[in-house]
Amino acid sequence: MYIRDLLNQGRVTVSCELFPPKLEEDIARTEEVVRRTAALKPDFISVTYGASGGTSKYTLRMVEYAESLGVTGLAHLTCAAHTKAEIGERLAMLRAHGIENVLALRGDIPENTDFPTPGHYRYASELVGEVRAFGGFCIGGACYPEGHVESPNIAEDLRHVREKVDAGCDFLTTQMYFDNNVLFRFLNRARSAGISVPILAGIMPVTNKKQIRRMVKLSGTNLTPRLLSILDRFGDDDAAMRQAGIDYATDQIVDLIANGVQGIHIYALNKPDIAESIIGNISHIIRVG
Numbered sequence: 001m002y003i004r005d006l007l008n009q010g011r012v013t014v015s016c017e018l019f020p021p022k023l024e025e026d027i028a029r030t031e032e033v034v035r036r037t038a039a040l041k042p043d044f045i046s047v048t049y050g051a052s053g054g055t056s057k058y059t060l061r062m063v064e065y066a067e068s069l070g071v072t073g074l075a076h077l078t079c080a081a082h083t084k085a086e087i088g089e090r091l092a093m094l095r096a097h098g099i100e101n102v103l104a105l106r107g108d109i110p111e112n113t114d115f116p117t118p119g120h121y122r123y124a125s126e127l128v129g130e131v132r133a134f135g136g137f138c139i140g141g142a143c144y145p146e147g148h149v150e151s152p153n154i155a156e157d158l159r160h161v162r163e164k165v166d167a168g169c170d171f172l173t174t175q176m177y178f179d180n181n182v183l184f185r186f187l188n189r190a191r192s193a194g195i196s197v198p199i200l201a202g203i204m205p206v207t208n209k210k211q212i213r214r215m216v217k218l219s220g221t222n223l224t225p226r227l228l229s230i231l232d233r234f235g236d237d238d239a240a241m242r243q244a245g246i247d248y249a250t251d252q253i254v255d256l257i258a259n260g261v262q263g264i265h266i267y268a269l270n271k272p273d274i275a276e277s278i279i280g281n282i283s284h285i286i287r288v289g
Contacts (some may be wrong), residue, residue, distance in 0.1 A: 001072045002138035003101045004170040006043050007198040011256055012286045013043040014274050015074075015200065016268040020050055020058035027058060034065050036272035040279050044072040046103060046173075046265070056090070063099055074140060078107025079127040085121040087127065091134045098214040103140040103173070104128045104164075107259035113188040125163040132168030141169040143199065145177045145186035158193050171197050171220050173265050176215070178224045178248075179235035180255050187261075200263035201256050205274050209235030246274060255284055 006013055010151065016037050021030045037045055045061045045066040056077075065071035075094055079087055095103065106124040121127050124141060130289055131139050141164040144157055151157035161172065172195075183201055204210045209231050216223060223231070227248060234240040253264050264282075268275040 001100070002170075003072060003074060003140065004138045004198075005046055006072065007171055007200075009088055010262075012262050012264065013200075014266065014279060014282075014286060015044045015046060016040070016042045016266050017046040017048065018062065018268060018270050019048040020056075020062055022050070027061065028271070030058070030062060030211045033270045034062050035069060037232070037268060037275060038069040038071045040272070040276055041070060042266075042275075042279070044074050044101070046074040047076060048107070049076040049078045060094070060097060060099070060210040064097055067098070073099065074103055076103045076105060077127070078105045078132070079121040079124070080107040080109050081286055083122065084130070085119070087121070087130060088134070088268065091131060091137075095134075095136055099139065100136070101138045102131055103142070104131050104169070105142055117148060123160065125160065125167045128164050128167040128169055139168055139172050140236060141172050142175065142283045143163070143172040143186075143190070146175075146221055146276070151165065154189070158189055158195075161190065162193055162195055165195050165197055169197060171200065171263075172261075173200040174202040175219060176221055177203050178206075178221070178227050178252070178265060180203075180252055182222075182254070183261075185261065195272045198263055200265040201253075201261050202265045202267060203249050203252055203278075204267045205245045205249040205269075205271075205278060206231070206266075207242045207271070207274060220262055242274070246277045246281070249278055253278070253282055254285055257282070257288075 018033060021027055047062045049056055049059055059075055063075045066073040104124055104127045128141060131137050143161045147154045147157040196225055230244045234244045266275055266278060
């Protein structure tokens, strides 16, 4: 099923994002993560592509497995490390396997390269246009409520988001953020800029102090004073941090839905128990939303 059709049903949707294993011997464990996540009945399961596409074959397997369990799958596709010809081959492979939904991203720039090299795409919007021209896919894209770490300012970043939508994006998913007011301001700016496609709120449950500090350093995302206090007080106790992180994410989602946001995307980090707790916490709220 095309995700754009799921998002146009006039109800709150909840989706989960997983990542593929690096090694073949880990695929069975990862498929168990997919199975447990699918049992939560999310509207779709998104699977990342891995650095430079090194685990892309496992992305395909995980998306196919989710589909076999009755859950719509979304395959990430990045272009920075691939030639245009290679992208065409990957799109043909996705189509051959019956995959209908693609999240089109630039991806990390390969080290020690003069990016973009000839035959490569420079921007995600170029990849979106290629996927749209190929045909047969619902296309998602990324957006950044606090601005992309490489953008000089918010206005410039929003211009690039608009370019992706104009190139053919059917929906957008935000990078993680921890202050809902940041999202609300971004949504207002996006709508004022003529961006009318559905925008899913990307929620990152914070359950590991070291991991989240590393993530926000790379992404440029800001931690709220409340979350900093939680990390300082509970970050060295795994059980306490897990509980506090789930509660923080739940509070974010409740506030979002109460204020009209209809797409919630949980960065589950291959932890179905955490996704299960959050989805359980909002099970009645989703129905009202």
